[in-house]
Amino acid sequence: MARWEPDARGRLEKAAMDLFIEQGYERTTVGDIAARADLTERTFFRYFADKREVLFSGSKDLEKMILDHIAAAPRDLPALDVLAAAYAAAGTGIEDRRAIEYVRARYALVTRHADLQERELIKLAGLTAATVGGLTARGVAAPTAALAAELGMAVFKLGFERWATSRTPRDFAGHVRAALADLRALAAAPPPSRRPRRA
Amino acid sequence: MARWEPDARGRLEKAAMDLFIEQGYERTTVGDIAARADLTERTFFRYFADKREVLFSGSKDLEKMILDHIAAAPRDLPALDVLAAAYAAAGTGIEDRRAIEYVRARYALVTRHADLQERELIKLAGLTAATVGGLTARGVAAPTAALAAELGMAVFKLGFERWATSRTPRDFAGHVRAALADLRALAAAPPPSRRPRRA
DNA sequence: ACGAGTGATGTCGTAAGCTGACATCAGCCC
DNA sequence: GGGCTGATGTCAGCTTACGACATCACTCGT
Structure with a gap:
């Protein structure tokens, strides 16, 4: 028999999510989470740099998936299409019932707490x-890559x-493709050009 | 004579900035800042919701300036041009020596500390x-506005x-205009179209 | 001119987040 | 068997953040 119950990190993540939903993010202390996972507060901080981080373990996987898709994209595809395809593909993993429920619960939590939104934003950055x-x-020039990444x-x-x-x-990929199409339409539309632009 | 030295908020902001530069953001406690401003820690937290916020008093002004410029823009200008013009105009306030020094020092601080970057990102959001x-x-449809704002x-x-x-x-406005031009070029470029897209 | 009220600040106490230093101890390796 | 390793626990401490209450110069109405 193992000395400890396995998967301390996973237990902490689950305990945290459950408690955040049950009693709210702010009213849940790190001590609460650790207790529910049968661990101590100190151990929590060995796995997660801070209280928020317990909700963001997925971001590393997401990044890896997206990078893999980018690397594997056809070489002649324009940068924006590469990115849209990568996101669409990475998103197919969240389309089953279980995952959707989790993603939505998490989304609700994050949008409701500025704390968590900050962390989300820096992860996206x-x-x-x-x-x-x-x-x-892939050979895209640095300034172009920076811009493309922002648009992506x-x-x-x-x-x-x-x-x-x-x-x-449903159809995450479809939403992504639609967003890209909208972007192209908006960016491409120089005015209904009533009067010519100077120069 | 006034009961207290005037401009407690301003004194706290200056003390904070000075200390952050002198000894680093993390090694500066709120108590340090308050002491340097001849106030107490408790007073600091009456003016700023948290330690980071002391660096972000400008964001409200920035927002106001930009909104004013958006509202004042010619009605037939496309959304993206409205935004670029608004940003360019709002940025003209930072072109004198003093301001540039401050902005750069602040920029260095923010990019060096994840804490501060998070706050910066949520302010931008x-x-x-x-x-x-x-x-x-201005009458722009909501989905278009959301997209335009992101691109802006x-x-x-x-x-x-x-x-x-x-x-x-120098020439902040020029940089903004150039970025917009780059964006248009990148977004407008559907592939060198070697093969037709399906459908 | 005087007493009540106002508002910025100070004092005190405390919860929660986070960290360093050291202790424990099952399982593994030699 | 004995020592090493690595995950966890224990403890002490600092910093952030906030509620509750005290203080007191200034103001305003009468």
């Missing part, structure tokens, strides 16, 4: 930075938001 | 949300970054 790396590795992130955010707030989320 | 409001007030923010970020990292920052 990290993802953007990683994306720049992935694109430059906008597409991802909007696609996700529309997907998450639709009554019964 | 708030600015994005406000921008959506400003656009819809990308332009602002990139423009600012390029401006801030240039050896001697």
